[in-house]
Amino acid sequence: MVRWISLFVVVLVIGFFAYIKINNRPPEGLGVTAELLKPCPTSPNCVSSQAExxxxxxxxxxxxxxGSRMDTQLSIESYFLNQGNAQIINSQLGYVHIQVKSRYLGFIDDVEFYLPEADSIVDVRSASRVGxxxxxxxxxxxxxxxxxxxx
Structure with a gap:
């Protein structure tokens, strides 16, 4: 009996990590289109400064x-890189896409920053890929x- 329970637990754990790996692909449509970041999904695991x-x-x-747009963007990038669990995927003046990996289970969140040239604001979008x-x-x-x- 204990052997079957142990086998069941192992299968569950392997299945869980296989599910995470399969469903942890980068979402399509990230970036800035017509000065807009991708909208959040309906699930409450995303925040955006461009949401209603x-x-x-x-x-x-x-x-x-x-201060300057470039200095602000560099500060954002260095802040995340110093966390030790982030990777810059795309960086060009005015836009940054960073992937942040959770420390224990390896969930990846996509964090985007858009710094419009005409304003002194940073639009943000931070979203979980799974869950x-x-x-x-x-x-x-x-x-x-x-x-x-x-x-």
Missing amino acids: KSDAAHYIEPIIYH YSDLDVNRDRIEKLRSYLAH
């Missing part, structure tokens, strides 16, 4: 910055960055 303000589950204030809820991990990530940039 009335959408409390997804909306987050854009980051206001002082439904993220326990506010994406919102907390952006708020910590906001605090970091304010200093």
